[in-house]
Amino acid sequence: MKKYMLTLIILVAGLFHINGQTDVGFTNVPVINGKVVFEQFIPADPVGSAGPRYTKLQDWTKKSFAGSPLLSGIRYDDKSQTVTVSSRIKLNLPVTKSGVQENMIMSYRFDATVTNAGCVLVVRDITYQTVRTDAGSFFPKTYSAEETITDQAAALKNEERELRNNLRKETLRVLNKLYADLSEAIG
Numbered sequence: 001m002k003k004y005m006l007t008l009i010i011l012v013a014g015l016f017h018i019n020g021q022t023d024v025g026f027t028n029v030p031v032i033n034g035k036v037v038f039e040q041f042i043p044a045d046p047v048g049s050a051g052p053r054y055t056k057l058q059d060w061t062k063k064s065f066a067g068s069p070l071l072s073g074i075r076y077d078d079k080s081q082t083v084t085v086s087s088r089i090k091l092n093l094p095v096t097k098s099g100v101q102e103n104m105i106m107s108y109r110f111d112a113t114v115t116n117a118g119c120v121l122v123v124r125d126i127t128y129q130t131v132r133t134d135a136g137s138f139f140p141k142t143y144s145a146e147e148t149i150t151d152q153a154a155a156l157k158n159e160e161r162e163l164r165n166n167l168r169k170e171t172l173r174v175l176n177k178l179y180a181d182l183s184e185a186i187g
Contacts, residue, residue, distance in 0.1 A: 025121070025179030026172050029149050036145035037124045038175055042183045044118040053186050054081040054114040060185035061085060061112075072107075082113040091128075091170045096162045105129045106171065112182060119186050123175055128167060145171070 025040040044053060058076060061083050065071050072086035091104045109125040126145035147153055149168040154161070 025183075026175045029145075029151065029168065029172075031146070031150055034146065035124065036126055036150060037122065039123075040121045040179055041117075042119040042121060042179070042186065044186055046117075050081055050114045050116050053119065054078075056186050057081075057083055057112055057114055057119065057182075060182065064181065070105075080113065081115075082111055084109065084111050086125075089174060091167070091174070093163075093166045093170055096166070102130050102163060102166075104167065106174065110178070114186070119182065121179060121182060123178070126171065143167075 025042075026038055029036055030038065061074055061076075065074060065085055065087055068087065070088040070090075072088065073084075074086075075084040076082075077084070086107075086109045088105050088107045091106050093102050093104055095101045105128070107125070107127045107129065108123055110121060110123040113120045113122075126149075128143040128145075128148060129140045130143075148164045149171055153164050154168060156164070
């Protein structure tokens with residue numbers, strides 16, 4: 001009887017620790033033809049068509065990006081029902097073990113194409129730029145995604161390894177937020 005009670009208690013306790021599936025669009029850094037390209041299909045409600053979804057996409061894009069000082073440009077292609085956004089975002093990187101906090105800006109471009117079944121999100125052309133104010137060095141340093149956040153770059157062991165790992169985590173966080181926001185917008 002004690003075995004059954006113990007088993008029941010463990011099962012009930014285990015139920016409290018089960019986490020549901022989270023809606024995460026990006027979990028790794030894909031490299032296609034030597035370039036970092038994130039792609040994800042966002043399924044949509046089968047009741048509906050591409051036309052109203054494209055209108056929702058346009059509205060979301062204007063609301064989310066228009067007027068931002070970090071926006072480089074928005075392009076709408078009504079014929080192919082695609083929106084292309086070129087933007088930048090300031091990354092919230094943690095302080096490294098050496099006590100340095102990098103101030104990084106991530107530049108990226110994404111295309112969102114609406115279909116009857118949903119939306120295809122493609123994020124590409126990712127670069128990072130830092131401005132260092134130490135020792136009189138005010139010139140920005142630019143890193144490509146290919147040299148910083150790929151699996152191969154993360155495996156390199158040098159003084160910038162921690163920075164690369166932080167950039168990778170923060171990039172995935174930013175892109176997953178973009179994915180979640182877009183998923184909700186075109187719902």
